[in-house]
Amino acid sequence: MSAISAQNLTKRYGKKHAVDGISFDIEQGEIVGFLGPNGAGKTTTLRMLAGLIKPSKGSSTILGKKVPSSSLLEVGTMIEEPSFYGYMTGRDNLRHAAKMHGGVSDKHIDEMLSFVSMDQASNKRVRAYSQGMRQRLGLARALLWRPKVLLLDEPTNGLDPVGIAEIRENLRTIAHEGVTILISSHILAELEKLVERILAVERGKLLYDGPLQQMLKRIDEKTVTYFLDALNPDALKYALSHLNIDFQSLDGGAIQVVIPQNDAASVISRLIQEGVQLIEARRITDNLEGAYLRLLKEDGRPV
Numbered sequence: 001m002s003a004i005s006a007q008n009l010t011k012r013y014g015k016k017h018a019v020d021g022i023s024f025d026i027e028q029g030e031i032v033g034f035l036g037p038n039g040a041g042k043t044t045t046l047r048m049l050a051g052l053i054k055p056s057k058g059s060s061t062i063l064g065k066k067v068p069s070s071s072l073l074e075v076g077t078m079i080e081e082p083s084f085y086g087y088m089t090g091r092d093n094l095r096h097a098a099k100m101h102g103g104v105s106d107k108h109i110d111e112m113l114s115f116v117s118m119d120q121a122s123n124k125r126v127r128a129y130s131q132g133m134r135q136r137l138g139l140a141r142a143l144l145w146r147p148k149v150l151l152l153d154e155p156t157n158g159l160d161p162v163g164i165a166e167i168r169e170n171l172r173t174i175a176h177e178g179v180t181i182l183i184s185s186h187i188l189a190e191l192e193k194l195v196e197r198i199l200a201v202e203r204g205k206l207l208y209d210g211p212l213q214q215m216l217k218r219i220d221e222k223t224v225t226y227f228l229d230a231l232n233p234d235a236l237k238y239a240l241s242h243l244n245i246d247f248q249s250l251d252g253g254a255i256q257v258v259i260p261q262n263d264a265a266s267v268i269s270r271l272i273q274e275g276v277q278l279i280e281a282r283r284i285t286d287n288l289e290g291a292y293l294r295l296l297k298e299d300g301r302p303v
């Protein structure tokens with residue numbers, strides 16, 4: 001039984017498809033990155049999975065039960081910016097949330113506050129919290145009922161690099177305990193260190209569903225980024241323009257170009273033929289950010 005299953009999930013607002021026929025299955029204990037630029041349909045998908053809005057078409061199940069269902073206590077969600085009572089302290093906000101559903105001890109609330117490194121700040125009123133502190137408190141609230149499935153929408157928004165690393169560690173710990181996590185982000189570097197599988201969405205459609213490493217490899221096979229430096233930078237720019245190759249000027253006169261992998265050797269020899277005196281032509285290893293953005297730019301089709 002899949003922990004999360006989406007079948008042809010679709011959400012239309014008027015004529016616009018916010019989510020357009022997305023299907024996937026996530027097994028128990030998997031931690032999956034839901035990746036896409038702003039407006040791609042991530043939040044809308046997560047809201048449908050959480051039972052907060054109804055799909056226009058398609059359906060989903062969580063832990064084998066059709067959404068919406070009474071299994072929601074087994075699902076921890078943090079979708080969009082978490083909202084709290086500003087006049088209450090962080091701890092009281094969690095107590096209040098716990099009371100609505102019952103069965104959560106003060107001890108467990110303290111454990112969760114400490115898990116997200118909020119023990120110190122938990123007696124402050126939430127209105128004095130930074131965005132990062134609200135995010136941490138939101139995660140603690142999502143964990144209150146010891147969920148088996150976590151749906152997290154950009155949970156590291158507003159956190160500094162140390163905070164991001166901390167939340168990442170927390171999520172790894174939770175995943176090791178068998179919790180299934182679907183986590184959205186448009187900041188790819190964050191997902192790169194956390195997940196092994198990526199669901200990439202753009203304009204409501206699922207572009208890719210598979211291992212992160214495979215996605216990188218396939219993208220890399222399509223195009224490569226080269227760092228070029230020449231004795232005569234103006235001649236290099238002129239030659240690239242002449243060859244119709246877009247380039248980016250770097251500090252110090254060097255150039256960065258993105259070219260199809262199979263063309264790399266011929267581009268370099270043509271530059272030399274054009275009289276460019278190359279000092280350096282070095283292939284740059286891409287990070288996920290660059291690779292993914294290029295994937296979308298190139299054809300917008302599944303890799």
Ligand code: ATP
Nearest residue numbers: 013017018036037038039040041042043044045186
């Ligand atoms: P972000 O990273 O900016 O949060 P997202 O990937 O989560 O983006 P969604 O918030 O799901 O994207 O939005 C997908 C599309 O659906 C966007 O074009 C958005 O404007 C549209 N949309 C979302 N909610 C509504 C709504 N209630 N009414 C009309 N359009 C909506």
